[in-house]
Amino acid sequence: MSLQEAVSSLNTLKSQSMKSITWNGESLILLDQTQLPTEEIYIDCTDWRQVAEAIKKLRVRGAPAIGVAAGYGLILAAREAIASAPDEVTQRANFLEFANILKETRPTAINLAWAIDRIVTNIVFPCDTMVAALPLIEAEAKAIDLEDQRLNEAMAKAGATLFEGKKGIRILTHCNAGALATAGLGTALGVVRELYSQGQLERVYADETRPLLQGARLTAFELHHDGIPVTLLTDNMAAYAMQQGLIDAVIVGADRITTEGDVANKIGTYGVALAAKAHNIPFYVAAPYSTFDFTLQKGSDIPIEMRSPEEVLCFGGIPTAPTDIEVLNPAFDVTPHELVSAIITEEGVLTAPYNKSIADMAKKIIK
């Protein structure tokens, strides 16, 4: 498939929901999310380094999406490793080094490490040669992509059960946990789409999500594109909207969830959860099993990505503050499980006590 054909197939798919990642057998085509909503630019990644750069710079972003993109990036890494040396030992060492660099591009969303480890451990390690592993890596990367689409659909259905019999529902969301952040319908926005298709949704309130405006640039864009009513508000208006009685429930995505149910998500999520608690509004998190870190108990142990001060000091290259001041720029925060009303997964809706419901889910998955 040529770049042109891939772009036109992406455009067709976008009429159902935004599709931002396409593997065409030769290269990985990514919709550059840093350019949205003003420009739809596609990057043709023929080198795994371009995939790493795209993840680091948030051209592709959202926990499930970066896992899917990295899976395809490993095909490019394996091809280069095979071409880099005649002997198996060097090829394998080079591949593992490339995989590690990809894995380290973003530290908080566990879906990235999960996808890379799944391919390295299940596919590459048991194979005798990198040449033999190559088609299997490609098959596994596609399986991760397709699986994410199915997980999104299952979460959408599970999430809708929380709103049975209700109409005119107004949902607040933070950041972008939609089609742009996954391979399918989205996690939080998958539930929103399901409610909309059942005629139950009145509208979505989208926090703009400082500093990189994923809510304004991506969520508002994605929902508006798909004809779902959306109202944009700045982050500091969320508590006001709750106080005014405009919000029935909050639904957000997640980048990592611990075994106790603590949730890392885009910076600002914790404040939204606190405000929801104060106003007695349910705070739901939607995430697939690939977002759970079954090795971590406490949210305080989740590595939080600190990003460049420029993201806070400027927007679109235009300074919005004195440029020589100190800046705090954590990309994520952790919402303690006490503030989480339920976690929507493909296995159903998990409720407190989370250490038990998450352990039961882990048993089902790790059979």
Ligand SMILES: CSC[C@@H](O)[C@@H](O)C(=O)COP(=O)(O)O
């Ligand atoms: C379905 S994606 C859920 C999260 O990944 C999303 O809410 C988020 O925090 C994304 O952060 P980003 O820094 O844009 O990758």
